[in-house]
Amino acid sequence: MTPFHFARAFLLGLLFAATAEAAGSNVVLFVTDDQSPDAGCYGNKVIKTPNLDRLAADGTRLDRAFCTTASCSASRSVILTGLFNHANAQYGHEHSYHHFRTYDNVKSLPVLLAAAGYRTARVGKYHVGPEAVYHFDKALPGNARSPAAMADACRDFIADDDARPFFLYFCTADPHRSGDRVESLPEKPNAFGNRPQGYPGIEPAPYDPKDVIVPPFLPDTPACRAELAQYYESVSRVDQGLGRLVDILKKAGKYDDTLIVFISDHGIAFPGAKTNVYEPGLRSPCIVRRPEQKRRGGASQAMVSWVDITPTILDFAGALGGKQKFHGRSFLRAIDEERPAGWDEIYASHTFHEITMYYPMRVVRTRQYKLIWNLAHPLPYPFASDLWEAPTWQEVYRRGSDALYGKRTVQAYLQRPQFELYDLAADPDEVKNLAADAKHAEQLAEMKGKLKDFQQRTKDPWILKWDYE
Numbered sequence: 001m002t003p004f005h006f007a008r009a010f011l012l013g014l015l016f017a018a019t020a021e022a023a024g025s026n027v028v029l030f031v032t033d034d035q036s037p038d039a040g041c042y043g044n045k046v047i048k049t050p051n052l053d054r055l056a057a058d059g060t061r062l063d064r065a066f067c068t069t070a071s072c073s074a075s076r077s078v079i080l081t082g083l084f085n086h087a088n089a090q091y092g093h094e095h096s097y098h099h100f101r102t103y104d105n106v107k108s109l110p111v112l113l114a115a116a117g118y119r120t121a122r123v124g125k126y127h128v129g130p131e132a133v134y135h136f137d138k139a140l141p142g143n144a145r146s147p148a149a150m151a152d153a154c155r156d157f158i159a160d161d162d163a164r165p166f167f168l169y170f171c172t173a174d175p176h177r178s179g180d181r182v183e184s185l186p187e188k189p190n191a192f193g194n195r196p197q198g199y200p201g202i203e204p205a206p207y208d209p210k211d212v213i214v215p216p217f218l219p220d221t222p223a224c225r226a227e228l229a230q231y232y233e234s235v236s237r238v239d240q241g242l243g244r245l246v247d248i249l250k251k252a253g254k255y256d257d258t259l260i261v262f263i264s265d266h267g268i269a270f271p272g273a274k275t276n277v278y279e280p281g282l283r284s285p286c287i288v289r290r291p292e293q294k295r296r297g298g299a300s301q302a303m304v305s306w307v308d309i310t311p312t313i314l315d316f317a318g319a320l321g322g323k324q325k326f327h328g329r330s331f332l333r334a335i336d337e338e339r340p341a342g343w344d345e346i347y348a349s350h351t352f353h354e355i356t357m358y359y360p361m362r363v364v365r366t367r368q369y370k371l372i373w374n375l376a377h378p379l380p381y382p383f384a385s386d387l388w389e390a391p392t393w394q395e396v397y398r399r400g401s402d403a404l405y406g407k408r409t410v411q412a413y414l415q416r417p418q419f420e421l422y423d424l425a426a427d428p429d430e431v432k433n434l435a436a437d438a439k440h441a442e443q444l445a446e447m448k449g450k451l452k453d454f455q456q457r458t459k460d461p462w463i464l465k466w467d468y469e
Contacts (some may be wrong), residue, residue, distance in 0.1 A: 007254060008293070025257040027118075027168070027317065028167075028260045029112070029263075030171075031234075031263055032238050032264040032345075033174060034072075034177070034269040041056035045214055046207070046232070048236045049235065057297045059335075062299070062300050063301055064300075064301055066303070066348065067266040069085055069277075070274050071350060071352070072091075072127055073090055073092060073094045074350070074353075077128050077197050078125040082307050082310035082328045083307065083326065086462065100355070102142065111134075116319035118317065119165075121137060121157045124172055139240055145173050147172045147245075151245040153387050154248065174237055175193075175238065177390075182414050192227070192230040192371065203295075207233060209228070216407060219393055227391060249456070257291050262385060267280045270392060271392075272406055293336055300338060303367070308343050315330035343450030348362070348363035350362075357384065359379065360376060361373065361375065368424060368425045370420075372419070372447065374416045375462055375465050380414050381416060393405070417433060452466065
């Protein structure tokens, strides 16, 4: 070997050693599908989530966590890039003819962690593209509707004696609706994928519809209660999968040095939540268990959103530096405080769900006020097929435009104004629109200014709507 080649090999060896040393401990990002903060640790006394409750008791529950868009592919692109989907180009669903895909030059979380010395694997729902942007070393097998079996499929990857830390992206398809056409619940009991034959490793957890808690944005009807009972069962199935995964981590001796982040891509799959930017669509569970955190079992009121997930995980891994810029920031240290300073505002950006559902909305939300800008407000609000067919919606819709769906009329839900301004302290259900109220003109102007600044910072192409059309 020539002196040049020896020196080159020596430097490469040092570089590899430095990269391996810089890499932090293990990371599990557990993402459920269409789940609101419905769990025992979030105050629901009916639903059975003992494993999530234990994780919260060993970590931190974030009570003010928000997705940036209540749509599956778009939200997952934000989770894995730290960029709003209007900037990463994953405007809506990646699969089939929708074909929304992230820009080729974006560096996603698994790619950045691999560069920092991590081995990476995913299991379950993927729903983003292209693969080169969201590349994992391994795609583990597993039915995304069977979370215990998914956990078992991760056993060898977790227990591998490879000296490198691992990143596991664990994504269930529950409690997303199954996709079955639902005419009436007694004849079609599978709206949320709950199959009578059960799932490997899962103990059935049926719920009586009379016991469920109906949130204010939904109508308290037999159809709604029956659907919520099915949703609860799917959430309990997810919880059992989480328990199995934690058990595998502990038996492999990896739990104590693993960061676990549990979130959902967005809120529950009912009209008024999914594909909306109202609170039931944006508010999502977020439980973070960090090996070295100072306090355990507490709650944080920091307002965080899914653009913060990638920076937070990279911060934990010691890989936050570099040229990659994010719209979010790390909340790793904020979870050690109940009310950390500087975490009092979030933004949301929705454009599509399916390609036939163009309805861009932009949001700024502070602790008290929320402004929604419906850019396509002359159009009727579009529906995802599974939400349109939901018995809960159809039962109310057939009564006519003045019928109440939760606290809104059908007509108010379908045809929306250009701006919606809500005082969430006085009106948490977002019913009284203050945008046309002269008493709130100053607040409206302030919120519009925040929204424009946000669009400018994040290079939102829809900023042109302020001046054109």
